[in-house]
Amino acid sequence: MSFTVLSLGGPVAPEGEDVLRAAGIVLLSTGPYPGKAELLALLAEIQPDALVVRLVERVDAEVLMASPALKVVAKHGSGVNDIDVAAAAALGIPVLASVGANAHSVAEHALTLMLALAKDLKSQDDFMRRGGWGRKAYRGYELRARTLGIVGFGAIGSAFAGLVVPLGVKTIAYDPYVPDAVFGVQAERVPDLDTLLSRADVVSLHCPLTEETRGMIGARALTLMKRDAVLINTARGEIVDERALVKALNGGDIGAAGLDVFASEPPAKANPIWKCPNVIVSPHVGGATEEAWREISLMTCRNLMAFLEGRRIDARFFARPDRFPGEQ
Template structure:
């Protein structure tokens, strides 16, 4: 009997699909952001042994229970806020992630946002498109000698720290769970989140979304930041109190923000869209073609290994 895998939220990259198909796996996928009835109908029809989760609002208990054959759920990337992990645990279904496969892509994206904001690219591009050529309006600055604060110091944060070192930035990181050996190459460990926010010229989020990090950055925390500081989020939108961030940006309490993730995705009309000191991208930091291939290959490798009873390359079960 053929083993089936359903990808919820768009197809995997060709390289990952080819690995599965060579192993005799039938691969079926929905379109990005499918409705719950669409997902339930597909799962009920095909009874997959595995679900691969890409672009979807939530894989909930009903979806997890819809296949009697479901053995594993694999996140095509990292972060499991779009999976009901508690329900999966109750049903005895492990949840795994492609940890690290797109870390370099996300770190590069964060650096790109930092550079674009500090070099005033967005405003300068707008001036020229509107027929204005006036160098006196340039408000760019150097990153050399400035301090980058990383909230979360896992693989992405560590890669970004290495990237900015040749520029001449100082780096401080706050992560109560990071081991001491992670702090090398001149990176200092912040004694508290408040201290990091108050001292840094750029604050970049790289922590997962958990009960402990939801709304971690609110009005009080933003008020601690320098008025000249930039705020970068390539993590999860829910880590930030978005209305508080909007209010701070509107009032000029911080200089600007580069945002790749939002409290609601896809976002509805937001005041963020109207702010000239905000640079927005649609949660694409980790989905370059290179990263998508790497994530798909790791996901396919781990799903196949699990179904065969073999060790996983990245055996990270999501925690409840």
């Protein structure tokens, strides 16, 4: 039996395409961020059996119902906030996520942001480009013996904890949905978010965007952090209240922030975050290395092929909207 897979927002990596085509599956793709009217018409026309979600505004109930043949949706990545998982469940359409495929890439990016801020790299680069030299403007510090607080201890959070071990960093972590065994010797489990925020010198977010986590790091949370603490966000921008963050950064309530994600992407030119000198930013590229893209595509396509062929898929690849596990 032949199946058709439509990738929304661009093709998967060639290695992933090879997996599907070797199984006789027809693979098609749209351009980045297709308009909804265009997308609905295309789905009705080709009636794909499966969707791969890459770069699209949102896969809602209307999109899910546009193809009567649709059997499964697969996120090309780990965060499924751009898919209405509850609507898919109501329609009997499972949603898969490529759990852990980009974990090391994102963990390395979080480490890079943390080190760049600790070593004052942004201001030192600016200082030298203006003709400066010497140590008088340097505000770097050692991370050794400082405390890293990880929010969400899934594949990414636990990978990050492993990366900082050689630095002599003490790691604490909060995730109410993973068993104690996951924390192992790499991180001390703390009972609640408030405890983590008050103890950590660096707070790094690795939880998914859910109704529970949306705006979780707001004005109150930021006041619990140390005045010289650093906030790292490589998860989802909407987890942080950006207005509250800007106010905290400008008011000296926290020390600095490293941001790879934003509530609105790309952030507007008028976004006040640009005026904060104690922020380093990147354009949501934490999980976009060539290695991660290849692994995500392979995992996505292998899981899709297995599902379409009626083979068993590990439960961890199925998205669940009613949980707050560590971002995978």
